[in-house]
Amino acid sequence: GAVVSQHPSRVICKSGTSVKIECRSLDFQATTMFWYRQFPKQSLMLMATSNEGSKATYEQGVEKDKFLINHASLTLSTLTVTSAHPEDSSFYICSAPTSGAIDETQYFGPGTRLLVL
Amino acid sequence: RKEVEQDPGPFNVPEGATVAFNCTYSNSASQSFFWYRQDCRKEPKLLMSVYSSGNEDGRFTAQLNRASQYISLLIRDSKLSDSATYLCVVYGTYKYIFGTGTRLKVLA
Numbered sequence: 247g248a249v250v251s252q253h254p255s256r257v258i259c260k261s262g263t264s265v266k267i268e269c270r271s272l273d274f275q276a277t278t279m280f281w282y283r284q285f286p287k288q289s290l291m292l293m294a295t296s297n298e299g300s301k302a303t304y305e306q307g308v309e310k311d312k313f314l315i316n317h318a319s320l321t322l323s324t325l326t327v328t329s330a331h332p333e334d335s336s337f338y339i340c341s342a343p344t345s346g347a348i349d350e351t352q353y354f355g356p357g358t359r360l361l362v363l
Numbered sequence: 364r365k366e367v368e369q370d371p372g373p374f375n376v377p378e379g380a381t382v383a384f385n386c387t388y389s390n391s392a393s394q395s396f397f398w399y400r401q402d403c404r405k406e407p408k409l410l411m412s413v414y415s416s417g418n419e420d421g422r423f424t425a426q427l428n429r430a431s432q433y434i435s436l437l438i439r440d441s442k443l444s445d446s447a448t449y450l451c452v453v454y455g456t457y458k459y460i461f462g463t464g465t466r467l468k469v470l471a
Binding site: 288291295303305337342353356 | 383397402404405406407409411450457458459460461462463
């Protein structure tokens with residue numbers, strides 16, 4: 247089946263530093279990728295839609311200057327958490343639909359656990 | 364009202380039992396519907412898509428009722444390995460909306 251990878255799987259950083267998370271589609275091209283955040287015992291919350299070749303679309307309440315998204319190619323999207331603070335500690339997951347149709351089944355990366363001290 | 368609502372559970376059932384989960388959604392223009400399974404501290408994995416005609420995959424049956432705007436998942440002959448959180452996912456207006464998930468514990 248379709249594979250989406252994320253790197254790193256886990257990161258611990260000091261408050262104030264920036265963290266970059268990569269999301270790659272390994273065997274298909276993804277013009278659109280989604281970034282989610284999941285806090286403990288809560289559901290996935292969509293943060294933004296990453297679009298190859300254009301600006302990301304951010305959900306209400308998500309600061310675009312804090313969560314920088316770059317969709318550099320058809321197989322790579324990056325999320326950079328700038329000046330991370332302890333409240334940014336969460337499970338960050340990306341996903342991508344495998345076909346060109348955005349409403350098709352999406353596959354998730356394994357997630358990145360961020361802990362900000 | 365949440366866009367996608369699920370009973371968080373947990374549903375504690377014995378092995379071999381049949382268990383059903385429901386999910387309601389608020390956007391009548393929603394286009395696609397899915398059930399995902401999420402194990403603790405892991406990413407969600409697709410369990411099945413949900414169609415108006417209903418669909419079955421082994422012990423799992425999914426139904427969609429557009430008129431009442433709800434989706435159901437039925438698990439027959441529950442196994443210990445079915446213990447997980449089941450997420451109802453609705454696609455509409457260019458994005459996917461996740462329910463909070465229903466926790467299932469299958470007991471030996």
